[in-house]
Structure formats: structure tokens, C-alpha cells
Amino acid sequence: MSFERIKEKLNILADAAKYDVSCSSSGSKRTNTNKGLGDSSGMGICHSYSEDGRCISLLKILLTNYCIFDCAYCVTRKSSDIKRAAFKIQEVVDLTINFYRRNYIEGLFLSSGIFKSPDYTMERLVAVAKKLRLEENFNGYIHLKSIPGASDELMREAGLYADRLSVNIEVPTISGLKLLAPDKKHEDFTKPMLKVKNEIIQYKAEKKIIKSTPKYAPAGQSTQMIIGATGESDRDIMYSATHYYKNYNMKRVYYSGYVPVAEDSRLPAIGTQVPMLRENRLYQTDWLLRFYGFNVTEILNDIHPNLDMDIDPKLSWALRNLEHFPVDVNRADKRMLARVPGLGMKSVHKIIHARRFRKLNWEHLKKIGVALNRAKYFMVCDSNQWERRDMEAQKIKGLILRNSVGKFRKEYSNQLQLFN
Structure with a gap:
């Protein structure tokens, strides 16, 4: 395939991936001990700046923006009139290696629209990571976006090659999901999360006995919620986040303000965008819950269902x-x-x-x-x-x-x- 066609695909699929903010990570340490390519440092990979000021980046792309679902909030939904493209497995592998050798990136963040079926899509994501690890001897950071509805077998295999896995819960509440994505079921999201949680627990237990136990998703798992697409309060959002931290051992929950992408009676009107400040206040609350010893009910409750915008x-x-x-x-x-x-x-x-x-x-x-x-x-x-x-x-x-x-x-x- 010509360079121009690859470049066109990259422009389309990198642009489509920008709506997923859950691409930063920390906690993985994959040392290069076999004369391979790259390594994943303990302080993690992010998509902007590290703690010591280094600018580090990921190749952040979709495998394809074709999708069999028609979720109202998604720019790649099947009814959207957008230009479609799809990478072959080897094309993603080659892009990652070539970009890494040129010092453009330090890792890969790979997501995808769902085409044919969840398992078919997940198989291809896993195949990319597997080729990078086994054939290219790539020790850099890999974050795979798990596909809702994927089988336990594929989720287990994914964790053997990826540093971090994530399933986007997308809408904070079950009622909101039914409204905006009626083709999807809540359990399609929670089933892969539970599998990853249990596999990580099992890995840590086995590691204590057998030091050579293969790593499983050493940077854990994360998820993302779209805020502002439905009428959830900040209380609803943070109660939901607390649930995922507690029951699925999430490393991070990300909050992404809804960006209007299409006219739909179920969605806010075009031109009305969630203020960046609301995202910031949710992240500040998240920080208080995880590191400052606050309980979510102290900050948000029936009397105070929403965060103040003028003060933290x-x-x-x-x-x-x-x-x-x-x-x-x-x-x-x-x-x-x-x-x-x-x-x-x-x-x-x-x-x-x-x-x-x-x-x-x-x-x-x-x-x-x-x-x-x-x-x-x-x-x-x-x-x-x-x-x-x-x-x-x-x-x-x-x-x-x-x-x-x-x-x-x-x-x-x-x-x-x-x-x-």
C-alpha cells in the first residue's frame, strides 16, 4: 500500500482517537533485558509531560472507525457521515516500530470501533500487541482499549501483552446508557472489567510463589465516562466512579466532557459544550477521594448534588x-x-x-x-x-x-x- 494511503489512514484514525482521554498511565515497569526495542519505565507513560518535565507521547490511534453500533454520543457511530478507514494489523505494528525508532513515541495506545463482533475486534487488537512483543521484541508501553462484550479468554490474552487495559463505561448511569446506546448492555462493560480484576489478583498471588509468572496488565485497568451527554449530576458521576474504584480496582477513572457531534433529540444541542472547569472539578474530587481520605458522601450528597464551579x-x-x-x-x-x-x-x-x-x-x-x-x-x-x-x-x-x-x-x- 502506498505511503499516501497510510498517511491518510493515520490522519483519519488518529483524529478519531482524540475523544478518548484515558490514555495516560503509570505503574508499569517492563525492563528491556533481552536486547529488544524500548522499555516501559516505572513512572509510566503519559501523553503530555512526565513528573520530571520530559515530554513523552503515545501513538494514539483507532484500528478502525467502522462500527456496528449507533451510540448517540459517538462520532464513529454507524449513522455518522464521516470518512471511514481501517488499519491492517501489520500496518499498526510497522507504524509503532518506525515511529519509535525515530523517537516520535514511547508507546502505543490502541482502540477501535467495533466491527463484525466484539470478539473479532478484540482478536485484532490482541494480535497487534502480540506481534509487537513476540516478533518485534518491543518492550515499550502498550495500552489496549478492551472491547465491551469481549470473551474472558481474549481479555486474559490481552493482559499478557498489554501494560494497561481499559473498558470505557461511557455513560455514568445504566439509565443513561439505555437512552443513548440501547444496543449495548451494562454487563458488556463490567464483565471484561471483572475478568481483568480477577486476573490481576491471581497474578499477584502466583508471583509470590513463582517469580517467573508472566506479567498481567502491570499498570492495571482504567475507564472513562462521558459527562454532560445526559442529565447526571456530579453526585451521580462520582458515586459511579467510586463504585468502579471499589469493585473493580480501577487505577484511574477519567471524565470526558461531552463534545456535540451530531443532531439528536436525546443529546444537548449542537454548540453547547461541557465547560472544561466541570471536568477539572471532577478530577479534583477524584483526587480527594483517592489521596486525601475523603468519603464521596462528604463532598456530594442530596443537599449538595453538584460541585461549586467558583471554588475547589x-x-x-x-x-x-x-x-x-x-x-x-x-x-x-x-x-x-x-x-x-x-x-x-x-x-x-x-x-x-x-x-x-x-x-x-x-x-x-x-x-x-x-x-x-x-x-x-x-x-x-x-x-x-x-x-x-x-x-x-x-x-x-x-x-x-x-x-x-x-x-x-x-x-x-x-x-x-x-x-x-
Whole structure:
């Protein structure tokens, strides 16, 4: 096949893959010990920047954008009037190897529309990964998008060659799925998830006994939800995410704002797009649940079904629960320190370590990196320079927002001066 045709396919199928945001990853370590090509480092592959500032990327494509389903929210649905294309298995293998040799990529993220059947599609995805591993001796990162409805046998084989597997749950609720994708069943998504979860548990158990046990999806599994396509509240979305973290041992749940792709009475009108800020607030909430010890019911419940758009969820919780504050940074336990707005977990650990040697004051906290413009309203320390006054939640919120705007304007002004 001509280079021009391959290039055309790449343009079509890379563009179609952009709607899937669940392509970043971490936790896999596939060391190159057999003089093969590449390796997957322990800090993981992502599609933008790593923790040490390196720009690293994946070849992110669909195997095909043909699909037998007609999901209302999907740009590749069978009723869409779009240009269609499909890669052959060897073409994807060759692209991956050639791009890697040219230092364009460090791994592959491969998804696909469903053509013929879920198993037929999944077989081809697995075949790509298998060829890369066994024939090309490729040790770089591979993320395979599992196909809903694929058999247990194929899911097991996929995990032997891929670093991470993911099945997109697509719509947060079962009722939403029935409305927008009536051809699909909820169990088509959860069955592969359960298989991967059980295989990972089995692998870890066998690894303790037999060191040579083949790796199985060492970076775990993830999923993605489309938000804003139906009327789910933020509470519905985060309760659903919590369910998948708890019951399927998800490494990550991704939240993708719905992008209008077609006129459909079941969907928001063309031109109405989910604000990026809503995605950001959901990710912040996700972070609080996974790393800060919050329970989802503390942040979202019947009284507060949606997140505040003007302030972050931790500050919102603190303002609703002022009876827990102020906390004494020299005495409070790790759990309460983590709930102070302006304190990240790194700062919490630094405080706990530093206060073993002396009592901390505002100057110490500033050097540690605490965001005092928020934190000072919720804690006290060994200093009389500023003590929390009895303020109502709305007044504290107003002061924080005003200081934040002022800080932004100052930083923006300083940046402008650099160019004048």
C-alpha cells in the first residue's frame, strides 16, 4: 500500500482517537533485558509531560472507525457521515516500530470501533500487541482499549501483552446508557472489567510463589465516562466512579466532557459544550477521594448534588464544615491537616516531619510551600501575626476569591512586563 494511503489512514484514525482521554498511565515497569526495542519505565507513560518535565507521547490511534453500533454520543457511530478507514494489523505494528525508532513515541495506545463482533475486534487488537512483543521484541508501553462484550479468554490474552487495559463505561448511569446506546448492555462493560480484576489478583498471588509468572496488565485497568451527554449530576458521576474504584480496582477513572457531534433529540444541542472547569472539578474530587481520605458522601450528597464551579471541592467542604476549624498545625493529625484548604499532601508530610523539631509559625509554613492565602482561615500555629477571626463562610469565600483574582492579575502583569 502506498505511503499516501497510510498517511491518510493515520490522519483519519488518529483524529478519531482524540475523544478518548484515558490514555495516560503509570505503574508499569517492563525492563528491556533481552536486547529488544524500548522499555516501559516505572513512572509510566503519559501523553503530555512526565513528573520530571520530559515530554513523552503515545501513538494514539483507532484500528478502525467502522462500527456496528449507533451510540448517540459517538462520532464513529454507524449513522455518522464521516470518512471511514481501517488499519491492517501489520500496518499498526510497522507504524509503532518506525515511529519509535525515530523517537516520535514511547508507546502505543490502541482502540477501535467495533466491527463484525466484539470478539473479532478484540482478536485484532490482541494480535497487534502480540506481534509487537513476540516478533518485534518491543518492550515499550502498550495500552489496549478492551472491547465491551469481549470473551474472558481474549481479555486474559490481552493482559499478557498489554501494560494497561481499559473498558470505557461511557455513560455514568445504566439509565443513561439505555437512552443513548440501547444496543449495548451494562454487563458488556463490567464483565471484561471483572475478568481483568480477577486476573490481576491471581497474578499477584502466583508471583509470590513463582517469580517467573508472566506479567498481567502491570499498570492495571482504567475507564472513562462521558459527562454532560445526559442529565447526571456530579453526585451521580462520582458515586459511579467510586463504585468502579471499589469493585473493580480501577487505577484511574477519567471524565470526558461531552463534545456535540451530531443532531439528536436525546443529546444537548449542537454548540453547547461541557465547560472544561466541570471536568477539572471532577478530577479534583477524584483526587480527594483517592489521596486525601475523603468519603464521596462528604463532598456530594442530596443537599449538595453538584460541585461549586467558583471554588475547589476541598475549600467548598471546609466552608460547609467550619465547626472542624481552625486546626492547630502543631497538633492536628494527618487526616485533619489533609482537609485544610491550601495544604497538599506533600506539605502535610513536611509539616508532620518539621514539627518534630520545633513549633511551626507562619514563616515556617510559607517556606514549606503552604498556600497561606487559603490555609490561614482554617488553621492556627505558633504565631500571633494572624489569627483566624470568627467569620462566616461567605465572607471567607469572598476574601479568598478576591485574593486569588488579585494574585492572578499581579502574575499576569509581571508576565506582560517581560515582553515590553
